[in-house]
Amino acid sequence: MTNDERPTTDEYLWDGSGAPDPETARIARLLGGLRTPLPPVPDVTRIARLKPSRSSDRAYRGIRFIAPTLAAAAAIVLMIAATWRATQTPRSWEVERLAGRPQIESTPIAHTARISVGETLVTDAASRARLDVSTIGQVVVDNDTRVRLVDTRRAHHKLALVSGTLHAFITAPPGQFVVDTPSSTVTDLGCVYTLHVDEDGTGLLSVTAGWVAFEYRGRESFVPAGASSRTDPENGPGTPRYDDADEAFRNALDLLDSGDNVKGTFGARAFVLAHARPKDAMTLWHLISRVRESERGEVIDALAARAPMPAGVTREAVMRLDHSALDQWWDSLGLRDATWWRKWKGRYPLDR
Amino acid sequence: MAHVLDLGALEPVPVLSFPAGGRDAAAMAADVRAVAEGDGDAFGRVYAAYGRMVRAILLGRVPRREVDDLTQEVFLTAYTRVRELRDPAAFGGWIAAIARNRATDHLRQSRDHDELPAEVPGGDAIEADTLIVLDAVRRLPQAYRETLLMRLVEGLSGAEIADRTGLSPGSVRVNLHRGMKLLREKLGQ
Numbered sequence: 001m002t003n004d005e006r007p008t009t010d011e012y013l014w015d016g017s018g019a020p021d022p023e024t025a026r027i028a029r030l031l032g033g034l035r036t037p038l039p040p041v042p043d044v045t046r047i048a049r050l051k052p053s054r055s056s057d058r059a060y061r062g063i064r065f066i067a068p069t070l071a072a073a074a075a076i077v078l079m080i081a082a083t084w085r086a087t088q089t090p091r092s093w094e095v096e097r098l099a100g101r102p103q104i105e106s107t108p109i110a111h112t113a114r115i116s117v118g119e120t121l122v123t124d125a126a127s128r129a130r131l132d133v134s135t136i137g138q139v140v141v142d143n144d145t146r147v148r149l150v151d152t153r154r155a156h157h158k159l160a161l162v163s164g165t166l167h168a169f170i171t172a173p174p175g176q177f178v179v180d181t182p183s184s185t186v187t188d189l190g191c192v193y194t195l196h197v198d199e200d201g202t203g204l205l206s207v208t209a210g211w212v213a214f215e216y217r218g219r220e221s222f223v224p225a226g227a228s229s230r231t232d233p234e235n236g237p238g239t240p241r242y243d244d245a246d247e248a249f250r251n252a253l254d255l256l257d258s259g260d261n262v263k264g265t266f267g268a269r270a271f272v273l274a275h276a277r278p279k280d281a282m283t284l285w286h287l288i289s290r291v292r293e294s295e296r297g298e299v300i301d302a303l304a305a306r307a308p309m310p311a312g313v314t315r316e317a318v319m320r321l322d323h324s325a326l327d328q329w330w331d332s333l334g335l336r337d338a339t340w341w342r343k344w345k346g347r348y349p350l351d352r
Numbered sequence: 353m354a355h356v357l358d359l360g361a362l363e364p365v366p367v368l369s370f371p372a373g374g375r376d377a378a379a380m381a382a383d384v385r386a387v388a389e390g391d392g393d394a395f396g397r398v399y400a401a402y403g404r405m406v407r408a409i410l411l412g413r414v415p416r417r418e419v420d421d422l423t424q425e426v427f428l429t430a431y432t433r434v435r436e437l438r439d440p441a442a443f444g445g446w447i448a449a450i451a452r453n454r455a456t457d458h459l460r461q462s463r464d465h466d467e468l469p470a471e472v473p474g475g476d477a478i479e480a481d482t483l484i485v486l487d488a489v490r491r492l493p494q495a496y497r498e499t500l501l502m503r504l505v506e507g508l509s510g511a512e513i514a515d516r517t518g519l520s521p522g523s524v525r526v527n528l529h530r531g532m533k534l535l536r537e538k539l540g541q
Binding site for chain 1: 411505
């Protein structure tokens with residue numbers, strides 16, 4: 001770079017108005033090739049009523065005025081806190097009433113309360129409530145819902161959704177927040193989702209952001225943002241599908257998920273394979289391990305038509321559900337790679 | 353003033369598209385306050401204004417395939433915690449800190465596992481040279497790394513970078529100049 005070029009290159013770096021030297025231009029061209037449109041604005045409609053916890057607001061207001069005193073006592077407080085934390089585990093969450101008269105066990109919540117492990121929060125047709133999931137997120141409990149706090153300790157928090165609807169927003173690392181339902185276990189992978197369970201145990205999971213793992217008796221689904229998965233006590237998690245898929249496609253998948261003995265399954269499979277869009281490769285990938293071996297080949301062909309089998313992966317390996325081959329194919333779909341799953345669960349997601 | 357580039361065999365420099373900025377600080381602060389009250393439209397405007405800055409911060413730390421998901425997570429975190437922000441004018445620095453912390457958490461989760469290479473083709477045709485340059489950028493000091501990625505990947509102008517990050521325009525100029533110089537040295541090694 002010469003002295004004559006530098007100011008021009010600097011102007012180019014500042015606002016693109018100058019003529020860059022060739023090396024700067026090359027770097028700019030290469031890095032500019034990484035530019036992609038911003039992902040859609042995250043959907044906050046489900047969490048529009050979530051607020052920072054009142055306890056932290058109160059704490060902040062108090063700290064403003066007594067900060068000098070707190071500073072003087074900080075060392076003592078920290079020592080006490082450290083000792084306390086070493087021996088205690090928080091076993092309850094704060095609950096805030098959002099509407100109506102939600103109850104913990106049979107006690108109505110006037111404004112806020114705490115729910116302890118083993119207790120059940122119940123909302124009727126007119127009531128809603130918000131749970132602070134320790135320090136890792138929040139759950140809004142819709143009307144006509146029964147949810148029990150099963151466990152809460154460091155890096156492990158579990159609810160049981162008996163029936164009804166909840167909206168979860170979790171910022172913790174994957175695997176720390178789990179919801180049991182009568183027909184599945186829902187493991188948060190860092191996301192926002194809505195989970196509904198009917199009285200008969202059937203359910204629907206809809207993911208707004210991030211990923212959710214859906215598991216029951218060894219059958220698992222990984223559901224990305226914009227997708228949903230049904231579940232029922234007999235068959236466990238259904239095949240995940242994007243919510244913007246045609247209704248006929250989603251209906252066919254529901255039929256396919258309902259089991260081999262249901263009339264029309266053959267036609268449903270053919271319809272799904274014929275009408276899957278390129279983005280539905282995610283759905284087809286899940287189907288590979290869910291259909292009979294005799295049917296697996298046509299699913300593989302359908303997936304390959306939408307997402308070519310990557311180099312190093314063979315049809316034979318996929319036919320025998322080779323874990324490595326399936327992982328590599330999944331990775332090629334442009335979604336989060338299979339290694340990411342291993343961070344929160346050590347075994348293969350398709351193991352039955 | 354129009355410039356005619358003669359770069360010989362090099363392909364033309366892509367036209368950088370600067371996001372439509374121009375919203376003054378007061379308007380942006382008002383939007384941040386509105387987000388705190390649950391205004392979804394204001395959230396969309398804040399996302400449009402700061403989304404590329406957050407992506408650049410994340411891209412400097414985590415694999416490309418993770419950046420979009422993490423960007424959304426950062427903004428959802430900001431949405432639920434924005435009432436804790438006392439000064440709306442500090443939003444840029446605040447959400448940048450959230451992004452850095454989220455990237456750190458993400459890498460910590462990955463640390464004990466056998467990872468794929470940090471960057472692998474994900475169905476798009478990324479040149480090998482691009483990945484070499486990106487890797488070199490990631491080895492720059494934070495201030496240079498983030499500023500260069502905001503400018504050259506996300507297409508923000510220097511003035512927009514200063515506006516979003518809260519850095520002075522002079523600091524942004526220095527970061528761009530020194531960052532590019534250091535990057536070229538690393539690429540030349």
